[in-house]
Amino acid sequence: MYKILLADDEGIAIESLKYVIFQKFGNTCDIRSTQSARHLFDMFQKFQPDIMFLNVQMNGVHGIYTIRKLHAMHKDCIYIVMSHTRKTNYHREGDYMGIAGYLKKPLRKEQALKTLEDAFHRIDQEQELHHRQKSNKEKLQTVIPIIESGFVSELLFCDEAKRNLAPYRELLNIPADYGWIMTLDFFESEENGTLQNPVGAGIQFHQQSALFRTIIKAFFPGSVIGPVLANRVVIFIPCSRPAMSQEEYDFRQDRAEHMMKQLTKKMNLHFRLGIGNVQTVQEIHKTRLYSREQQAK
Numbered sequence: 001m002y003k004i005l006l007a008d009d010e011g012i013a014i015e016s017l018k019y020v021i022f023q024k025f026g027n028t029c030d031i032r033s034t035q036s037a038r039h040l041f042d043m044f045q046k047f048q049p050d051i052m053f054l055n056v057q058m059n060g061v062h063g064i065y066t067i068r069k070l071h072a073m074h075k076d077c078i079y080i081v082m083s084h085t086r087k088t089n090y091h092r093e094g095d096y097m098g099i100a101g102y103l104k105k106p107l108r109k110e111q112a113l114k115t116l117e118d119a120f121h122r123i124d125q126e127q128e129l130h131h132r133q134k135s136n137k138e139k140l141q142t143v144i145p146i147i148e149s150g151f152v153s154e155l156l157f158c159d160e161a162k163r164n165l166a167p168y169r170e171l172l173n174i175p176a177d178y179g180w181i182m183t184l185d186f187f188e189s190e191e192n193g194t195l196q197n198p199v200g201a202g203i204q205f206h207q208q209s210a211l212f213r214t215i216i217k218a219f220f221p222g223s224v225i226g227p228v229l230a231n232r233v234v235i236f237i238p239c240s241r242p243a244m245s246q247e248e249y250d251f252r253q254d255r256a257e258h259m260m261k262q263l264t265k266k267m268n269l270h271f272r273l274g275i276g277n278v279q280t281v282q283e284i285h286k287t288r289l290y291s292r293e294q295q296a297k
Helices: 011-028 038-046 064-071 091-097 111-159 167-174 198-207 211-219 246-267 280-287 291-296
Strands: 002-009 027-033 052-057 078-083 098-106 180-188 187-190 194-197 224-229 230-239 270-275
Touching: 002 011, 002 038, 011 027, 011 111, 027 038, 038 064, 052 064, 052 111, 064 078, 064 091, 078 111, 098 111, 111 167, 111 211, 111 224, 111 230, 111 280, 180 198, 180 246, 180 280, 194 198, 198 211, 198 224, 211 224, 211 246
Parallel strands: 002 027, 002 052, 052 078, 078 098
Antiparallel strands: 180 230, 180 270, 187 194, 224 230
16 A cells, blocks of 8 residues: 655645545545644654645745655655646755656646556565565575585585585685684583583584674675584685785684673673684685684794
8 A cells, every 4th residue: 555645734735635546546545734844844754644735825834944854754755746836956855855747737637647656666576576576585594504514514514636626615705815714612611621511512602603694794704604513613704915014913813702701791601712824715724723722822
């Protein structure tokens, strides 16, 4: 159902427009109206119309400035401007503020309906686009983790002579030829160097896997998260150069420390970090991992 707001201080104009719209489109429209500029903004904010017919010459309305204020309150509304005179400034800012048509009063029925039908079509197109974008995002959220797991598995476990990274790199947009590995072991608690309750920790981790991915990618954008191997996750972070400067190295350490704190706080699990040096993509499987304690020495 399309929500339509009619704003005009001429009561007969509102009633005529209501009748014309209802006669053509019936119950597909929820129509509200106001003859008072004083109540216009409050009604607009509460109703959040899809389309608004606005007489820009009604008392208390200040033309394009009123539309700017309304647009700031609700950016998705489409405006059909009505006036006894034709002014070009509405065309200059029309696309930006959602002005879809200009009707000179007295209104002609055919023109009013045609302008309204165009607005309906525009709304339908935008809703379809939004639906497709949402659907594509949901598909990506399902597919991308699978592709990332495949890439990391190919990096680490496939025979070097048979390794085929090109399709994964294209899909994941990884142009860099270098990178480094980070591992995260997760557990409920640790006693004498032994992880406690690995099964329970694994179940808890899988229930929060989406949160885990969000935190990792917030701290290390572009990271590629591999499969869960027992209670370990392997993460590949691409980089453009074969070595890090001391400043880059220190920054990486600081980011990793803050990431660990966030993971522990948000997921209620303990994590143990391993981190490797920069290698070529082809030789990343040779990486030697260092714990935080070893890095500090």
